[in-house]
Amino acid sequence: MLALSAGTALAEGKTFYWISHGGPADPVWTYFLQGAEAWAKETGNTVNTSFHSGDVPSQQEAVRAAIAAGASGICSTSPDPGSMVDVVKEARAAGIPIVNFNTPDPQADWNAYVGGDLIHVGKTWAQYLVDKGLVKSGDFVWMPVEVPGASYGVEEEKGIKSVFEPLGITWEVTDATLDQAEVINRMTDYVTANRDKIKAMIGLGDMVTGSVKRVWDQAGLKPGDIPVVGWGNSLDTTQEVMDGYVAAGMWQDPQATSYMCLSALLMETNGIPIGFNIITGALYEKDTAPVYHKIMGGN
Numbered sequence: 001m002l003a004l005s006a007g008t009a010l011a012e013g014k015t016f017y018w019i020s021h022g023g024p025a026d027p028v029w030t031y032f033l034q035g036a037e038a039w040a041k042e043t044g045n046t047v048n049t050s051f052h053s054g055d056v057p058s059q060q061e062a063v064r065a066a067i068a069a070g071a072s073g074i075c076s077t078s079p080d081p082g083s084m085v086d087v088v089k090e091a092r093a094a095g096i097p098i099v100n101f102n103t104p105d106p107q108a109d110w111n112a113y114v115g116g117d118l119i120h121v122g123k124t125w126a127q128y129l130v131d132k133g134l135v136k137s138g139d140f141v142w143m144p145v146e147v148p149g150a151s152y153g154v155e156e157e158k159g160i161k162s163v164f165e166p167l168g169i170t171w172e173v174t175d176a177t178l179d180q181a182e183v184i185n186r187m188t189d190y191v192t193a194n195r196d197k198i199k200a201m202i203g204l205g206d207m208v209t210g211s212v213k214r215v216w217d218q219a220g221l222k223p224g225d226i227p228v229v230g231w232g233n234s235l236d237t238t239q240e241v242m243d244g245y246v247a248a249g250m251w252q253d254p255q256a257t258s259y260m261c262l263s264a265l266l267m268e269t270n271g272i273p274i275g276f277n278i279i280t281g282a283l284y285e286k287d288t289a290p291v292y293h294k295i296m297g298g299n
Helices: 027-043 056-068 085-093 118-131 151-167 180-194 212-219 235-243 254-269 289-295
Strands: 002-004 015-020 046-051 073-076 098-101 112-115 140-145 170-175 198-203 228-231 248-251 282-284
Touching: 015 027, 015 056, 015 254, 027 046, 027 254, 056 073, 056 085, 073 254, 085 098, 098 254, 112 254, 118 151, 118 198, 118 228, 118 248, 140 151, 140 180, 151 170, 170 180, 180 212, 212 235, 228 235, 235 248, 235 289, 248 289, 282 289
Parallel strands: 015 046, 015 073, 073 098, 098 112, 140 170, 140 198, 198 228, 228 248
Antiparallel strands: 002 046, 248 282
């Protein structure tokens, strides 16, 4: 666990907890963490951060540890639908505000949600492929994801289904894991074995979308051979969009998401109820990819 704090506090500092189901090796979580670091530095408060790499019991215990420590507030993702219901209830009973970020789970009684509307994100990807004429009735779409069954993929698939199912477009979600080398190996094996039937790909996570160029190169595919849309919160993906490997990427505003989640908690602790969700996200293509590439430190 990493503790972040500013050298000079604007007021007596409070201690918040930032708890993620992601893994520190996942590129997008670098940017989410940067938002928490910047917020701690600029507000003079302390933020204790932790990654749990899809380990649900570990994340639940991290929330309970924050409650036991008397946290001023907690920002937490939801690793699986319904998995945080009990611990959120415990935080609220203790008078500690807890805000859901990155992966929404309305089953729990969070104070608020900050991040993308994942069902809408899924709809956006699917509708993009349809509207651009990249898929049609009877086509098959491949959808790799790092953690099958995790909240983000489940919600995204719901949105995709709402567009594809009425059109008779079929799909398959495949397991890519959270290990980058294994992601590339599994994706390469799948696309090599199923190339003839794959009409498009939707990357349900940043690691899989950011691996497209390396997979395509290994499988002997050229940019654009298979239309790809998906998450776009990494330099790998912004570069892939600029180079034509990925048609469109979804920017999740990761730094801003963490920053606003912690700001919402601070507001709540100062007696100003949150009372609303903050929805982030924007789909970008080749013309605007350089904007997000620069935000993430690219040239």
